[in-house]
Amino acid sequence: MQYDHAHPVCSGQNASPRQSKLLARADAYISQRAGMVEQTFRHTYHAMPPVGWMNDPNGLCYAFGKYHVFYQFHPYAAAWGPMHWGHYTSNDLIRWELQPTALAPDCAYDKDGCFSGSAIVKDGMLYLMYTAVADGRQTQALARSSDGVHFEKMGQVIAEKDIPRDYSVADFRDPYVFVRNGVYYCLIGSKHVDGDGAVLLYRSDDLMQWRYVGRAWKDGRTHNGTYECPAFASFGNVDALFVSPQFMDCDGDRYENIHSNLYMLGKLDLQTGEFRRTAECETDGGFDFYAAQTLTLPDGRTVMTAWMQMWDRSFPTAPHGWVGALTLPRELTYRDGKLFQAPVREIEAYRTDRVSYPQAEVDGTLRLDGVEGNTIELSFDLDLGASARAGVKVFCGDGCEVSIYYDRTKELVCFDRLHMGTLIKAAPGEHDSVLRRAHIRAEGGRLHFRIFLDVSSCEVFLGGGEQVLTGNVYSAGKGIEFFSEGGKAFVRNVEKYTINVPRT
Ligand code: FRU
Numbered sequence: 001m002q003y004d005h006a007h008p009v010c011s012g013q014n015a016s017p018r019q020s021k022l023l024a025r026a027d028a029y030i031s032q033r034a035g036m037v038e039q040t041f042r043h044t045y046h047a048m049p050p051v052g053w054m055n056d057p058n059g060l061c062y063a064f065g066k067y068h069v070f071y072q073f074h075p076y077a078a079a080w081g082p083m084h085w086g087h088y089t090s091n092d093l094i095r096w097e098l099q100p101t102a103l104a105p106d107c108a109y110d111k112d113g114c115f116s117g118s119a120i121v122k123d124g125m126l127y128l129m130y131t132a133v134a135d136g137r138q139t140q141a142l143a144r145s146s147d148g149v150h151f152e153k154m155g156q157v158i159a160e161k162d163i164p165r166d167y168s169v170a171d172f173r174d175p176y177v178f179v180r181n182g183v184y185y186c187l188i189g190s191k192h193v194d195g196d197g198a199v200l201l202y203r204s205d206d207l208m209q210w211r212y213v214g215r216a217w218k219d220g221r222t223h224n225g226t227y228e229c230p231a232f233a234s235f236g237n238v239d240a241l242f243v244s245p246q247f248m249d250c251d252g253d254r255y256e257n258i259h260s261n262l263y264m265l266g267k268l269d270l271q272t273g274e275f276r277r278t279a280e281c282e283t284d285g286g287f288d289f290y291a292a293q294t295l296t297l298p299d300g301r302t303v304m305t306a307w308m309q310m311w312d313r314s315f316p317t318a319p320h321g322w323v324g325a326l327t328l329p330r331e332l333t334y335r336d337g338k339l340f341q342a343p344v345r346e347i348e349a350y351r352t353d354r355v356s357y358p359q360a361e362v363d364g365t366l367r368l369d370g371v372e373g374n375t376i377e378l379s380f381d382l383d384l385g386a387s388a389r390a391g392v393k394v395f396c397g398d399g400c401e402v403s404i405y406y407d408r409t410k411e412l413v414c415f416d417r418l419h420m421g422t423l424i425k426a427a428p429g430e431h432d433s434v435l436r437r438a439h440i441r442a443e444g445g446r447l448h449f450r451i452f453l454d455v456s457s458c459e460v461f462l463g464g465g466e467q468v469l470t471g472n473v474y475s476a477g478k479g480i481e482f483f484s485e486g487g488k489a490f491v492r493n494v495e496k497y498t499i500n501v502p503r504t
Contacts, residue, residue, distance in 0.1 A: 015152040022104035026075045026084060030101070038320035041456035041474055044375050045350065045501040046308065047071070047088050047096045047326040053078055054324030056174075056229060056291035057305050058085055059119030062298055063126040064148035067093050069305065069326065070102055070128070072116055078318040083113035085130065089148070092346040093303065093329040097504045102128070102151050103143060109134050109156050110141055116174040116229055116291065120184070120207070127207055129186065131173035132156060138172040140188065142207060158188075158202060158210045166193050167200065171226045176293070177207075178232055180270060187216060187230040189243070197222030197245055199230045201273035214273025216241065217264070223247040225259075229291040232268065233302045235334035239268045241275050242283065242292050242304070247429075253412055253437035254282045257310050258427040261289055263339060279337055285438040286415060286460070286470035289327065302332045303344060308457055308470060312427035316474045317456070327470055328452060328459055340465040343452060351377065351497035362390060362489045366482040371496045374453050374478045380494040384408055384445040386487030394453055395420060397477020404460055404469075405483070406447055412437045413447070413462055415469045422474035438467040452499070 034050040048054060052075040059070035066089045073086030085103035088096040103114040110132035117130030125144050132141040140158035143151040160169050171191035178185055184207055190198040198218040204210045225246025233240045241264045248260040261284060266277040283292055292306035308327045315323045330341040355370035384390055391405025400421035406413050418434040426433035440462055450461040460469040482491050
């Protein structure tokens with residue numbers, strides 16, 4: 001795309017003609033090309049770009065009677081490029097309806113991209129706060145809408161002069177805005193000049209004028225990278241700060257991706273900005289989970305979704321004309337010093353073709369009639385019995401399979417996609433792109449598995465959601481096989497549903 005760098009800063013009440021033209025061009029391109037996208041690995045119940053590239057979820061919100069999720073979007077190629085904001089709406093967080101593209105980079109201050117950000121409703125208007133990128137400089141800008149579909153840019157609201165000294169202007173991004181007692185706060189991912197990743201807190205009374213409060217977090221774990229995409233939620237007296245640290249070291253079975261995801265529990269001091277951490281967990285131990293955003297729903301539930309992909313690897317669907325999807329939105333609950341995750345209960349309305357088995361013995365391998373498919377929910381209680389390893393193989397067929405199993409001696413659940421039939425090139429510095437693990441106790445040799453497959457994705461909720469492993473799988477098979485090694489195991493309360501979400 002061509003950008004006119006001399007274009008004047010746009011602000012005020014109306015979307016500029018240039019913005020409208022760029023959005024119309026993106027939408028015309030989408031309607032022309034969406035039908036040409038190769039369907040093989042397209043999901044059926046996950047949000048994904050109609051064509052082109054998607055990364056982070058942005059602006060997850062409830063406004064004008066609907067849920068909205070925006071996303072980092074490059075319509076014109078299945079590769080990252082000048083960032084637009086794509087837009088979906090939904091009545092139930094499962095069935096997404098494509099909306100016109102919401103933002104395109106066109107102003108002097110955002111000409112190189114409208115990067116990640118968040119949304120908030122104020123006085124009946126929907127506001128998007130996003131990172132404006134121009135000539136390597138990152139600032140925060142605002143856009144607003146009175147109908148939830150068309151947005152007008154309002155200009156920069158946190159400019160370069162508002163960045164505290166000693167923090168990089170090249171790494172100052174992903175504002176997460178929230179309100180407490182009528183005051184607006186915003187957490188921004190950042191990097192100190194000493195190379196440490198950081199998260200900064202700002203406050204505002206009107207979303208337009210912002211004042212720096214203080215540093216919420218800073219440490220050297222990002223190895224000269226940024227704490228990207230902060231998000232925030234409160235569970236009673238406990239606050240949770242979600243971040244996506246770049247380049248964090250692997251720590252045994254945790255943080256095995258080159259860029260990680262974690263949440264800290266503790267308390268955010270709104271006066272000083274400081275986040276006092278009492279606990280910390282990897283949010284999802286799988287291959288493909290980044291840039292999580294959270295939203296408190298009108299009914300009080302806290303929901304999270306994330307980009308179901310990972311930077312710096314090869315992307316098998318790129319030659320198909322699309323890349324990237326969002327995880328199932330997940331309800332978060334706080335219990336016993338950690339967060340538990342479950343897919344939003346609205347998914348249950350789309351269950352069909354129930355197949356169930358109260359109990360089955362697994363001695364070697366076991367197939368159960370009717371338990372198969374690649375757009376399904378599968379749950380079971382694994383009883384390890386006398387086995388050393390037991391679990392399930394999914395996406396089986398044509399010599400391909402993906403194993404999800406419990407390793408008793410190591411007390412680990414493993415998600416092994418080595419034999420999925422497609423090679424994903426690991427990110428530079430990543431030890432592999434085929435095995436991810438989660439440490440979890442199988443009390444009494446038993447563990448609950450709840451698995452969602454959607455053509456090319458697999459989300460594994462363990463032990464009631466205390467650990468989750470998410471990964472993409474590019475395989476043709478639909479077979480499912482339970483297995484045990486080193487002795488007999490049992491599967492109990494096996495339940496399989498097809499998830500059938502009509503396309504919009
Ligand atoms: C995270 C991220 C953000 C940035 C966006 C750009 O995945 O790098 O920090 O705003 O993607 O697309």
